[in-house]
Amino acid sequence: MLDYTDRHFRFLIRLMSRHTRLYTEMLTTGALLHGDPRRHLEFDLTEHPLALQVGGSEPGELARCAQLAADFNYDEINLNVGCPSKRVQSGRFGACLMTEPRLVAECVATMVSAAAVPVTVKTRIGVDRHDSYEQLAMFVRTVANAGCGVFIIHARKAWLQGLSPRQNREVPPLRYDIAARLKDDFPDLIIIVNGGIQTLAAMHSHLLTFDGVMIGREACSNPYLFAAVDLKVFGTRGTVPTREQLLDAYIPYVENQLQKGVPLQRMTRHLLGLFQGCPGARQWRRYLSEQAPRTGAGVEVLKGATQLIRAAA
Numbered sequence: 001m002l003d004y005t006d007r008h009f010r011f012l013i014r015l016m017s018r019h020t021r022l023y024t025e026m027l028t029t030g031a032l033l034h035g036d037p038r039r040h041l042e043f044d045l046t047e048h049p050l051a052l053q054v055g056g057s058e059p060g061e062l063a064r065c066a067q068l069a070a071d072f073n074y075d076e077i078n079l080n081v082g083c084p085s086k087r088v089q090s091g092r093f094g095a096c097l098m099t100e101p102r103l104v105a106e107c108v109a110t111m112v113s114a115a116a117v118p119v120t121v122k123t124r125i126g127v128d129r130h131d132s133y134e135q136l137a138m139f140v141r142t143v144a145n146a147g148c149g150v151f152i153i154h155a156r157k158a159w160l161q162g163l164s165p166r167q168n169r170e171v172p173p174l175r176y177d178i179a180a181r182l183k184d185d186f187p188d189l190i191i192i193v194n195g196g197i198q199t200l201a202a203m204h205s206h207l208l209t210f211d212g213v214m215i216g217r218e219a220c221s222n223p224y225l226f227a228a229v230d231l232k233v234f235g236t237r238g239t240v241p242t243r244e245q246l247l248d249a250y251i252p253y254v255e256n257q258l259q260k261g262v263p264l265q266r267m268t269r270h271l272l273g274l275f276q277g278c279p280g281a282r283q284w285r286r287y288l289s290e291q292a293p294r295t296g297a298g299v300e301v302l303k304g305a306t307q308l309i310r311a312a313a
């Protein structure tokens, strides 16, 4: 998720869940091929399993990105066919590619043959008037035949004109039934459902139908949700770490990043929702938001914020 799932966020979530698959922010082929790939692609080994999400529609460029994903040891490369933003549309990628299944298939086939890294696609259930089940099924069939075995389905359509990206995450209704029909019709494909999933109970319920669930906004606003995922969803043994234990584990990472020159706020912004629903959550958020951006701010800010939480408990 753009502006969220950077390496600091992923490190934090990985402290809570060993098994959840993590995704990078969407990186465009242009940024990867003409920018500094190391800056965009480096990650901590603990982040595995990790998928690189790319945005693009030029097969040759995407193939080079797949090679980069393999070189940097990503576990998956995911093509974004779901983003409706104007910028993405003008680059002819993202959700507008739903109307061009053959081009997406060519992209996937070229990526598959370029590198030994699984290629997956994240898509919507339709765009604009191109939103019949038959069109969706044709898209999935065409792209699957090109070598994509995993589809992440954001279970709402997108309107490419007239709605902002934010509205496109809220206004079109969620249609899990359509995603479920895909799973019925393509039982050999791995279908991961996305959209509006906020609780462990909802994850369990979707896992009766789908092969996986993808969590978007709730991961950002309530990251502690992931603390129980290994136990309750992946069925591992152990105990759920407390929020304070997670902080204790995150602080050495923060110290290390500070030494490399990363500003504190880049890491603390991912902690704003950690105490969501707990006494003192508002003070925690306010303290971090005010103190972390100050010049020279260090881990003492986290310690100060923790004192506030303890006092409120």
Ligand SMILES: Cc1cc2nc3c(=O)[nH]c(=O)nc-3n(C[C@H](O)[C@H](O)[C@H](O)COP(=O)(O)O)c2cc1C
Binding pocket: 001, 002, 003, 004, 024, 025, 026, 053, 080, 082, 083, 122, 154, 169, 194, 195, 196, 197, 214, 215, 216, 217, 218
């Ligand atoms: C701030 C923000 C950034 C996002 N960035 C991406 C992105 O880079 N790639 C992507 O596939 N989806 C992106 N999304 C969409 C989410 O991945 C997800 O599909 C959508 O929010 C619906 O799922 P949810 O209800 O669990 O949030 C973004 C969403 C938000 C709110």
